[in-house]
Amino acid sequence: MDIRPKLSVVICVYNEEENIVPLYSQIQMALTGIKKEVIFVDDGSTDRTVSNILKLQGDNIVLVRLKRNYGQSSALAAGIEIANGHYIATIDGDLQNDPADIPSMLEKAICEDWDMVAGIRVNRKDGFFLRKFPSMLANQFIRYTTKVKMKDYGCTLKVFKSELAKSIGLYGELHRFIPVLASNEGAAITQMNVNHRSRKYGKSKYGLGRTLKVISDLMLMLFLKKYMQKPIHLFGTTGLLLFLSGGIINIYLLILKLMGHDIWGKPIMILGVLLILTGIQLVTFGLLSEVNMRTYYESQNKKPYKINYIQHVGSKKLRTAS
Numbered sequence: 001m002d003i004r005p006k007l008s009v010v011i012c013v014y015n016e017e018e019n020i021v022p023l024y025s026q027i028q029m030a031l032t033g034i035k036k037e038v039i040f041v042d043d044g045s046t047d048r049t050v051s052n053i054l055k056l057q058g059d060n061i062v063l064v065r066l067k068r069n070y071g072q073s074s075a076l077a078a079g080i081e082i083a084n085g086h087y088i089a090t091i092d093g094d095l096q097n098d099p100a101d102i103p104s105m106l107e108k109a110i111c112e113d114w115d116m117v118a119g120i121r122v123n124r125k126d127g128f129f130l131r132k133f134p135s136m137l138a139n140q141f142i143r144y145t146t147k148v149k150m151k152d153y154g155c156t157l158k159v160f161k162s163e164l165a166k167s168i169g170l171y172g173e174l175h176r177f178i179p180v181l182a183s184n185e186g187a188a189i190t191q192m193n194v195n196h197r198s199r200k201y202g203k204s205k206y207g208l209g210r211t212l213k214v215i216s217d218l219m220l221m222l223f224l225k226k227y228m229q230k231p232i233h234l235f236g237t238t239g240l241l242l243f244l245s246g247g248i249i250n251i252y253l254l255i256l257k258l259m260g261h262d263i264w265g266k267p268i269m270i271l272g273v274l275l276i277l278t279g280i281q282l283v284t285f286g287l288l289s290e291v292n293m294r295t296y297y298e299s300q301n302k303k304p305y306k307i308n309y310i311q312h313v314g315s316k317k318l319r320t321a322s
Contacts, residue, residue, distance in 0.1 A: 007036040007106060008085030008162070012075035013053075013093035014043040018201035020052040023095055028058070030099040034106070037062055040093075041079040044069030077170040088165045090158050096125070097157040098195035105159040108192060115164045115187035118150060118179060119157035119194035138214055142177070145222060150179045150191065157194050173213055177221045184225055231293060235286030243279025246272045 009027060013020070020040075027038055039062045040053045053063050064078050080088055087106060091097045097119070105117045135154050142153055153176055160182075168181045182189055227234040249272030253263045263269055 006086050007031065007034055007102075008083035008088045009036060009038045009099075009102070010041065010076065010079035010083060010088060010090045011039065011093045012041045012043055012072055012079065012090075013045065013049055014069060014075075015045045015047045015049060015203075016093045016201070017045075017048040017052050019093055019095050020049060021056070023093060023099070024056050024058075024061075026095075027091075027099045027102075030102055034103065036060055037083070037085060039064060039079045039083060041075045042066060043072070043075040071173055073170045073173050073175040076175055080165045080168075080170075083162065083165070086162055088160045088162055090156055090160075092156045094199050095201070096197050096199055097155075098197060101157060101194040102159065105157075105192060105194075108190070109159050109161070112190070113188070114190045115161050116179070116182050116189045117159045118152070118189065118191050119155040120152045120191050121155050121196040122193045124196045125198040142180075142218060142221075145218060146177075146180050146183075146225060148180050148183045148189075150189075152191075153177070153179060155194065172220075173217055174220075176214060177217060180221045180225065184228075229293065231289035232286040235282045235289060239279045239282030239284075239286060241279070242275045242282065246275030246277075246279060249275065 009031070011023070016023075024038065037060045038058070041064045042050050042053070043066050050063070050065060053061070062082070064082060066075060066078060076090060079090075087109060089102050089106070091099065091102070101119065105119070108114060109117045135152075139151065139153050143149055156175075158178065164182060164185060164187050167185055168178060170178075170181075174181065179189055223231075223234070249268060253266070253269055253272060257263050
């Protein structure tokens with residue numbers, strides 16, 4: 001008999017002392033009748049956040065205290081790692097997400113067999129120029145570049161199957177790209193509208209300064225999505241194009257030299273040499289990346305594919321992947 005809780009609620013908190021008690025009360029009220037555990041991950045708070053968590057009453061509360069502030073992605077990864085539920089819900093600790101949305105998201109995931117149900121913040125209660133407008137642009141750009149059609153990448157409120165959540169590698173600040181990471185795992189993803197509330201206590205940890213971080217993380221996502229299993233196609237193709245361009249330039253200069261023209265010191269000669277050297281370096285880097293990719297899969301006995309199920313033709317019996 002499986003005694004695990006049906007749902008693990010993972011909450012990352014950083015200096016949210018005033019939000020702890022009302023958030024836990026709302027979670028308890030919203031999830032009445034659902035077997036659950038509530039995991040608070042303290043990401044190096046310097047106020048009374050931890051002491052307020054320890055004062056909570058309940059036998060389903062887990063506190064994970066990190067040694068310092070690592071960022072939301074690492075905090076989420078820590079909470080997901082120790083979660084025991086069949087499903088895992090992630091929610092912000094600032095009371096802007098509404099715990100009352102979790103039961104309907106969980107029901108949708110179970111009844112319709114979705115791997116992940118992501119929230120879409122309707123009537124978002126944030127400033128337009130500093131929060132909503134940059135978020136709109138970022139969402140549109142991420143959708144266009146990754147081809148993962150999500151309306152709201154910034155909403156923390158999500159419900160996952162446990163095996164999916166634990167298979168996603170969260171590093172750096174990749175929590176914004178969880179739907180892309182899930183898509184890379186072959187997950188079935190859906191979305192639903194959720195409530196969004198104004199922040200009452202504490203200060204927002206977000207600002208315009210994260211824009212460059214989002215762009216750099218997006219570059220990583222595009223690489224992982226398109227070239228993780230075939231890096232030579234990126235570096236090798238680019239390297240060969242640069243090498244051929246440099247070769248054509250140098251052949252042209254050689255012809256000029258044979259015709260008696262002085263080619264020394266011409267900028268185009270320097271460009272030709274640089275293109276050849278850069279092309280050689282990129283091809284070499286692509287080959288080394290291929291070796292590293294094979295080491296990554298073979299050293300951990302990983303497969304570059306995931307099987308959904310196996311069915312013998314003529315039989316109605318399905319054998320799910322282990």
